[in-house]
Amino acid sequence: MELKNFTRKENGSVVAELYLKETESTLTLTYTLNNNGELTVEQDLKVNPDAENKPNLLRYGMELQMPKEFDRVEFYGKGPNENYADRNNSDRLGIFTQLVKDQYYPYVRPQESGNKTQVRYWKVLTKDNKGLEFFSNEPMECSSLNYLTSDLYRGPVKNQEHSGDLVPRDFTSVHISQRQMGLGCVDTWGSLPIEKYMLPYQDYAFKFVIRPVR
DSSP: EEEEEEETTTTTTTTEEEEEETEEEEEEEEEEEOOOEEEEEEEEEOOTTTTOOOOOOOOEEEEEETTTTTOEEEEEEEEEEEOOOOOOOTTTEEEEEGGGGGGGOOOOSSSOOOOEEEEEEEEEEOTTOOOEEEEEEEEEEEEEEESSSGGSOOTOOOOSSGGGOOOOOOOEEEEEEEOOOOOOSSSSSTTTOOGGGGGSSSSSSEEEEEEEOO
């Protein structure tokens, strides 16, 4: 990912334009802070219809980190269990309060975990209920873990064959997503999700707001 341009608008917004060489696409990020301390984040992805490489997206959104003291979540969405777009009928829509350390389910092999769907708001808080609230004008998918996404997948220099091999990070990693690809596996464990739960190579736009919880 290469930063192509960085500008500041008259209204105080800052805009970063990034080029993704592998997929020949452009991601524009716009950050706008108002007088109430609310930060609006806009993500605008433009793809090249003539690109040779047109991969599906696993998720569309943003990952950020907060200090480890922010160790609990409150959310209005599908819960209380982890759930995904094609695996959420058994969960109910409601308000839930949970600990970050309980969000990861220790599957035998480390993998994606802890997602919640149809989220109206997602708060990441300290024990004194101070923190940040994330919300949008559309339902989101969110998670908060003590691991980065990259921690959950085996690579050439990693040796975490089992969830017991994972070492929790010294922070809370937060995912705020417009959508995430479904789990699939409707006929075999290797099958992709059906079409409506896929994120194909196309343009996407997502806007959410971050505001302090005092």
